[in-house]
Amino acid sequence: MRESKAKPAGKANLSLNGKDYTLPVFSGTEGPDVVDIRKLYGEADVFTYDPGFTSTASCESNITFIDGDKGILLYRGYPIDQLAEHSNFLEVCYLLLYGELPSPQQMKEFDHAITHHTMVHEQLAQFFRGFRRDAHPMAVMCGVVGALSAFYHDSTDINDPRQREIASHRLIAKMPTIAAMAYKYTVGQPFVYPLNSLGYTDNFLRMTFAVPADEYKVNPILSRALDTIFILHADHEQNASTSTVRLAGSSGANPFACIAAGIACLWGPAHGGANEAALKMLEEIGTVDRIPEFIKRAKDPNDNYRLMGFGHRVYKNYDPRATAMQKQAHAVLDEVGAHDDPLLKVAMELERIALQDDYFVSKKLYPNIDFYSGITLKALGFPTSMFTALFALARTVGWIAQWKEMLEDPHQKIGRPRQIYTGPQKREYTPLAKR
Secondary structure: OOOOOOEEEEEEEEEEOOEEEEEEEEEOOOOOOEEOOOOHHHHHOOOOOOHHHOOOOOOOOOOEEEEOOOOEEEEOOEEHHHHHHHOOHHHHHHHHHHOOOOOHHHHHHHHHHHHOOOOOOOHHHHHHOOOOOOOOHHHHHHHHHHHHHHOOHHHOOOOOHHHHHHHHHHHHHHHHHHHHHHHHHHHOOOOOOOOOOOOHHHHHHHHHHOOOOOOOOOOHHHHHHHHHHHHHOOOOOOOHHHHHHHHHHHOOOOHHHHHHHHHHHHOOOOOOOHHHHHHHHHHHHOOHHHHHHHHHHHHOOOOOOOOOOEOOOOOOOOOHHHHHHHHHHHHHHHHHOHHHOHHHHHHHHHHHHHHHOHHHHHOOOOEOHHHHHHHHHHHHOOOHHHHHHHHHHHHHHHHHHHHHHHHOOOOOOOOOOOOOOOOOOOOOOOOHHHO
C-alpha cells in the first residue's frame, strides 16, 4: 500500500449554526492547500456543494500536476515540453506506470513486454463483425475493450499485483491493435497483424494504413509527430474520463471494464472530441476569404459563436502542450505537402491571426493542442471519426496508472458523491383507482 505524502499545513475554522468546527488542512508537493472535510458530515450534519467537483480533491495522486494559470503540466515531475522533445511514448508509459524514467535494461524489458502483447485473441476478429460497417470507431472500441475481460481471465483479479501488471501491459499493447482494427473495419479493409520488429507507433501506423497489395514503409517524420501526440495526451490529472475510470475501479471492477468506461466518457464532445470539433470548425469556415466573417462573430459579445481550438478551460495562460504540437504540425504539413489543402490553409491563417490579433492575445485565446492535433491528424490521413479513438489509445496508460494508484491507496473508498435533494417531501401512496 502507498503511504500518504500530504503534509499537515494548519487548521481551518468553520462557524455553522452557532457551532465552531476545526478542519485539518494539508499541503501537497505542488498546488494549493486542501481542507479535509471527510469528517464534516459526521460532526456537523452538512455536505459541501460542488457541481463538477471543480473545487474538490477526490484523491491524493503523485502522477500528474497541472497549474493552469502558469501553463504547467508535469508527468511525475517532468515538464511536458521536455518529454515531448526528448522522450518517446513507450518511455513515458513506463514513467507514468512506475514513477521513474527507466534504465536501459528496464526499458528493454518493458519494450519486450509491450511488444509481445500486441496481438489480440483471434476470436475478437469475429467480435468486430457484429458491428455495422458504419459504426463509429469509439463505439467499436467501447465494446471490444470491455469484451477483453471475457478473453483474458488470467488478469482480472485486481487483488493480485502480478495480474494487475499483466492487465496493464496488455491494455497498453493491445489498444493500438484494437484502434487499427476499428479503422480497418469501417473502411472495409482486412486487419493487419502487428510486427514485433517495429516500435509502438510505427506498428500502429502500419496496422492502420498498410494493405496486402503494397509494401508499407513508415515515414519517420509522421511517426514522430504521432508519437508526440500520444505523449501529450497520455495523462491530464483528474479529468472527466480519468475520474470515471477511478470511480468504476473503486467498486472493484476489472481493469478492462474500467478502461471501457473511460473510453465511453472520453467520447463526449466536451472532452475527447475537441480536436474533431476544431476540424469541423475549419470545414465550416471553408476558405481563407471567409475567416474575417467568423473572426467578427467570435468577437461579437452578442453572438454565442466561438472558435474551437483556441484557449483552454484549464490553461488560463497558454497550453504547454501546444508549442510541442505546433512544431510537429508544421513538420507534418511540410512533409506531406498539405499546405495546398484548402482546409489546412484556413488553419494556418487562423493560427497567424490568433497569435497576432490584440483581441486573441489580450484574452489569451492562443491555439491549443486540440487545434494543432486536429490538423496534424488530418494531414496524417486519419478521418475525423478516428480522432477520439487515437486520444483513447494515448490516454490508456494514464487511466491505468491512475487506476493502479487508486487500488494502492489505503484511504480510497468506493465513490459515492452526495446531493442536495430538492424533490417532493414524504407523501402517501394513492391507489390507481382513487387518483
